[in-house]
Amino acid sequence: MRRKKYLETTADGKPTKHQDNYSVTIEAGEKYWILTIPGVGVTQARTLSEVDAMARDYIEIMTGDQNFAMTKEMKFPEEVEAHLEAMKRYREQSKEANTLAAQESRKAAKGLRQVGLTLRQIGQALGISYQRASQLING
Numbered sequence: 001m002r003r004k005k006y007l008e009t010t011a012d013g014k015p016t017k018h019q020d021n022y023s024v025t026i027e028a029g030e031k032y033w034i035l036t037i038p039g040v041g042v043t044q045a046r047t048l049s050e051v052d053a054m055a056r057d058y059i060e061i062m063t064g065d066q067n068f069a070m071t072k073e074m075k076f077p078e079e080v081e082a083h084l085e086a087m088k089r090y091r092e093q094s095k096e097a098n099t100l101a102a103q104e105s106r107k108a109a110k111g112l113r114q115v116g117l118t119l120r121q122i123g124q125a126l127g128i129s130y131q132r133a134s135q136l137i138n139g
Contacts, residue, residue, distance in 0.1 A: 021069040024055045028076070109136035 025036040032044040035055050040062050045054040051072065060066055076084065105126065112122045122137070123130040 020065055022059050024070055024072045026051055026072060026074045106136045106139065109133050113137050
């Protein structure tokens with residue numbers, strides 16, 4: 001079965017402009033993902049990978065509109081949202097810490113090289129390979 005093409009094009013192959021924009025709110029149900037589309041209705045999808053197709057098909061069936069844009073937003077319970085925000089914060093802190101650690105590794109390797117250590121000795125001191133020690137010194 002061939003899927004319908006959702007974005008129409010003009011004669012020169014450029015996409016036509018969307019007439020409508022539908023917002024889809026995605027929430028976890030007991031067995032399915034619940035898709036709420038204001039002004040259109042509610043439908044469901046078994047998996048997240050089915051959300052786009054199910055929402056598009058539902059909008060098309062309910063409105064007759066075949067040329068539209070769609071934005072999606074996932075909603076979770078407040079407790080889960082708090083955990084997600086904390087996760088994002090920790091990931092950002094981790095990224096910053098990794099950047100600082102890499103800078104300090106380079107400085108340490110260069111400092112050890114200045115006192116006369118070989119690449120192998122630097123690698124052993126820092127717990128890295130001598131090839132990585134070379135990269136740190138030359139990078």
